Amino acid sequence: MSELMNRPARVIDGASRVLGGLLVTAAVAFLLLPAALVLVLSFGTGNRVQFPPQGWGLDRYTEIFSSGNWGAPTLLSFEIAFYTAVGALAVGLPLVFALKRSLLPGRQFLEGLAFAPIVIPISAYAVGMYAVFSQLDLIGTKHGIVIAHIAHALPMVVIVLSTSLEQIKPELELAAMTMGASRSRAWTGITFRLLAPAVLSAFLFGFISSFDEAVFITFLGGAGLITLPKYIFDSVQYAVDPAITAMATLLMLGVTFLMLLGTALRKDKK
Amino acid sequence: MTDTHTTTGADAVPSLRIRGLSKTFGETEVLTSIDLDVKKGEFLTLLGPSGSGKTTLLRIIAGFETASGGELLLDGTDISVLKPSERKLGMVFQNYALFPHLTVAENIAYGLKVRKYDRGALRRRVDHMLEVVGLGHLAARKPTQLSGGQQQRVALARALAYEPEILLMDEPLGALDRSLRLQMEQEIKQVHRETGTTVIYVTHDQEEALVLSDRVAIMNQGVFAGLDTPMNLFTRPENSFVARFFSDSNVLDATLADGLLQIAGQEIPVESPLHGDVKVAVRPARAALSTAADPATGEGPALRLPAVVHEAHLLGETEQIGLRREDGTPFTVRRPVGSGGPVHEGDQATIIVPPAGMTVMAD
Numbered sequence: 001m002s003e004l005m006n007r008p009a010r011v012i013d014g015a016s017r018v019l020g021g022l023l024v025t026a027a028v029a030f031l032l033l034p035a036a037l038v039l040v041l042s043f044g045t046g047n048r049v050q051f052p053p054q055g056w057g058l059d060r061y062t063e064i065f066s067s068g069n070w071g072a073p074t075l076l077s078f079e080i081a082f083y084t085a086v087g088a089l090a091v092g093l094p095l096v097f098a099l100k101r102s103l104l105p106g107r108q109f110l111e112g113l114a115f116a117p118i119v120i121p122i123s124a125y126a127v128g129m130y131a132v133f134s135q136l137d138l139i140g141t142k143h144g145i146v147i148a149h150i151a152h153a154l155p156m157v158v159i160v161l162s163t164s165l166e167q168i169k170p171e172l173e174l175a176a177m178t179m180g181a182s183r184s185r186a187w188t189g190i191t192f193r194l195l196a197p198a199v200l201s202a203f204l205f206g207f208i209s210s211f212d213e214a215v216f217i218t219f220l221g222g223a224g225l226i227t228l229p230k231y232i233f234d235s236v237q238y239a240v241d242p243a244i245t246a247m248a249t250l251l252m253l254g255v256t257f258l259m260l261l262g263t264a265l266r267k268d269k270k
Numbered sequence: 271m272t273d274t275h276t277t278t279g280a281d282a283v284p285s286l287r288i289r290g291l292s293k294t295f296g297e298t299e300v301l302t303s304i305d306l307d308v309k310k311g312e313f314l315t316l317l318g319p320s321g322s323g324k325t326t327l328l329r330i331i332a333g334f335e336t337a338s339g340g341e342l343l344l345d346g347t348d349i350s351v352l353k354p355s356e357r358k359l360g361m362v363f364q365n366y367a368l369f370p371h372l373t374v375a376e377n378i379a380y381g382l383k384v385r386k387y388d389r390g391a392l393r394r395r396v397d398h399m400l401e402v403v404g405l406g407h408l409a410a411r412k413p414t415q416l417s418g419g420q421q422q423r424v425a426l427a428r429a430l431a432y433e434p435e436i437l438l439m440d441e442p443l444g445a446l447d448r449s450l451r452l453q454m455e456q457e458i459k460q461v462h463r464e465t466g467t468t469v470i471y472v473t474h475d476q477e478e479a480l481v482l483s484d485r486v487a488i489m490n491q492g493v494f495a496g497l498d499t500p501m502n503l504f505t506r507p508e509n510s511f512v513a514r515f516f517s518d519s520n521v522l523d524a525t526l527a528d529g530l531l532q533i534a535g536q537e538i539p540v541e542s543p544l545h546g547d548v549k550v551a552v553r554p555a556r557a558a559l560s561t562a563a564d565p566a567t568g569e570g571p572a573l574r575l576p577a578v579v580h581e582a583h584l585l586g587e588t589e590q591i592g593l594r595r596e597d598g599t600p601f602t603v604r605r606p607v608g609s610g611g612p613v614h615e616g617d618q619a620t621i622i623v624p625p626a627g628m629t630v631m632a633d
């Protein structure tokens with residue numbers, strides 16, 4: 001009896017498991033295929049991007065480093081990403097302490113403000129910024145881009161910092177103080193010391209979000225500012241430079257590495 | 271109470287003196303004109319229901335919170351203006367608050383490092399404290415690798431390492447299970463005896479207060495309802511709140527005139543200086559039961575209250591019987607298991623209280 005009742009359920013169970021497995025496989029393939037394809041193509045040779053490649057080699061990679069076209073955009077991207085990460089931390093750290101450790105009136109509103117860039121569609125946001133920036137003569141300036149990128153990076157930075165700070169109990173600092181430590185010593189030696197991995201992690205996420213960013217730079221970069229993502233976009237518009245595949249591969253690997261590092265740092269805390 | 275370090279007699283030096291201390295958060299008054307003298311070496315417990323202001327008082331003493339009014343003197347000097355770091359206090363938190371990135375030994379050394387102990391003295395002191403709490407073998411562990419009881423011991427050792435004037439503890443055993451709690455009570459008592467530190471201890475568990483304290487301050491809505499030795503609070507409560515909260519006493523309304531207590535239509539002679547409307551406290555173990563199946567032979571004058579058995583259950587060696595009097599008010603009786611015949615819900619019974627079992631209180 002129970003045998004009979006169990007069987008149909010098991011059949012459905014089996015079918016749904018197969019279906020579920022297929023879906024997951026399809027999703028993973030869909031997500032990873034382009035990346036894998038770029039990786040494969042980057043080791044091709046010949047002056048056109050085609051699959052399968054005409055031959056195999058490291059031509060694309062040597063070209064990036066020898067042509068001289070990629071150097072300036074890469075440097076600019078690094079520079080902007082660095083200032084963005086520093087700036088996002090400079091805004092994010094005090095903000096997170098105000099949100100989580102103070103009784104500041106209106107801190108809910110502040111928190112909402114910090115997360116606003118997530119909810120507003122990025123192109124709408126960029127158009128709005130264009131309007132403001134043109135008033136302030138910030139179009140085509142490095143610090144203009146850095147400001148836009150800071151706003152863009154802030155939600156992620158705040159999330160990383162605040163989830164970590166929430167796990168650092170305020171009593172730790174109080175305990176250090178009863179033991180004779182000054183407020184600043186308790187803060188640096190305990191709270192900040194425990195927050196440090198999250199700060200580094202937030203720095204990396206801020207860095208990546210800027211390094212990877214192509215919309216704001218298109219709207220606000222003017223003619224002169226060409227970052228790496230912008231350079232890739234531009235070169236695709238006219239003709240596909242096969243070296244892009246190598247550059248994209250390097251970019252992918254670099255970002256993946258930083259992401260893993262950032263995530264590992266966050267985990268390490270717990 | 272009579273060991274070598276603690277001196278709780280009337281002539282003992284007050285270590286901490288609190289006068290007229292009050293605290294308001296916005297509109298609500300959380301502490302109202304608290305007066306308290308804590309003697310050197312004394313183990314004083316703040317006991318009270320949730321929200322009565324125990325933590326707030328402790329935090330004001332520690333300096334995490336400023337009082338709205340009143341004085342706070344440590345050995346005669348005003349400490350209310352000092353930062354927490356300057357008050358020479360130690361604190362054990364309910365969640366232990368151990369530094370997760372430091373080892374057990376480094377946690378204990380923290381206060382010594384801040385105080386710039388030289389290396390040798392620091393090592394000796396840390397080793398000594400590890401020995402006091404029996405954790406020498408775990409010195410190199412991180413707090414997350416310890417059990418709750420072990421973490422609690424580290425917190426205790428850490429707070430005592432630099433020999434604070436007063437050790438403050440806020441429900442330090444609240445997170446532990448019962449058997450571990452009983453064991454830790456003994457250890458805390460032992461450490462207190464060995465170090466002779468003045469302790470102010472917060473709990474809402476009256477058993478814990480009974481076991482540990484030289485004196486207990488019973489808090490209710492921001493004031494002290496009672497402040498005395500556990501024995502006095504238990505046997506001679508000064509008001510109904512203390513009687514109910516500390517010894518689970520039954521409280522009866524009565525009037526008193528010329529040493530004669532008028533209660534439930536009966537007259538009982540008692541010795542009390544009070545007059546007029548009074549309250550009478552009866553501890554559950556001081557009342558006896560008489561039932562049809564097991565009629566008790568009361569000797570001498572006693573209060574007799576007709577009642578109906580409402581429920582009965584075991585509390586280990588004693589049996590607790592809940593009754594309802596004729597006017598519906600509850601009354602609790604406790605007696606050793608097997609000392610009377612079995613009772614069942616709905617049984618008619620008479621509660622018998624001898625005069626010696628009654629404590630007369632003004633309110």
Ligand SMILES: Nc1ncnc2c1ncn2[C@@H]1O[C@H](COP(=O)(O)OP(=O)(O)OP(=O)(O)O)[C@@H](O)[C@H]1O
Nearest residue numbers: 295296300318319320321322323324325326327474
């Ligand atoms: N920062 C604060 N702002 C406003 N009210 C507060 C604050 N801290 C405490 N209170 C209030 O003060 C009262 C006493 O709180 P307190 O924490 O001292 O109680 P407690 O006796 O320690 O209680 P428990 O046994 O639950 O720990 C409570 O009513 C609480 O709501």
Ligand SMILES: [Mg+2]
Nearest residue numbers: 324325326440
């Ligand atoms: Mg409390």
